[in-house]
Amino acid sequence: TQLLEQSPQFLSIQEGENLTVYCNSSSVFSSLQWYRQEPGEGPVLLVTVVTGGEVKKLKRLTFQFGDARKDSSLHITAAQPGDTGLYLCAGPSRDSNYQLIWGAGTKLIIKP
């Protein structure tokens, strides 16, 4: 069974601090996606990482895919209140072209 474990489940920090969110599995994934979901809205795709060891940057957000394609991390530099939301990682199921395996999410609150 493919599982994605996210940590921490909840994080509340002050504006300007740095943070890292982790998405780990014992299974290999062909790719992993990161979504951000603001309260009352649908998830929005931030990035897809495909190649082992890949690093992608989106302004203050840095995404990394582990060399073995079993884990990923999201690092936010100088967090801002606008970064508040639920961060979800997801990867394609090997059993279905249409099913995604989801992490449980990291609820992030950035206090001004």
Place this chain on the structure above:
Amino acid sequence: DAMVIQNPRYQVTQFGKPVTLSCSQTLNHNVMYWYQQKSSQAPKLLFHYYDKDFNNEADTPDNFQSRRPNTSFCFLDIRSPGLGDTAMYLCATSRDGGGGHTGELFFGEGSRLTVL
């Protein structure tokens, strides 16, 4: 802008009173999904359409049905809502589920359903 639009955004219904939620997309994606999401949890796939081919997840209750009359529209029907069906219902699309596709999803803003 191309997008996924869900209606209504908020729906309150009584126990047992049928509800229909709608989703339309201008992305021309051939795959459409319905997800259920409860309070800050990961979305749970209910079913998906590949074009007109309907695929039900094994643990989706029979109370939930779906229709896709054309490429652009998809409906979620909850025949007899229970209190446990209170949730956010998310419609999503993707280009294709074929081999090598990463399965990136484009979500609507969601329909928040409350069953009283």
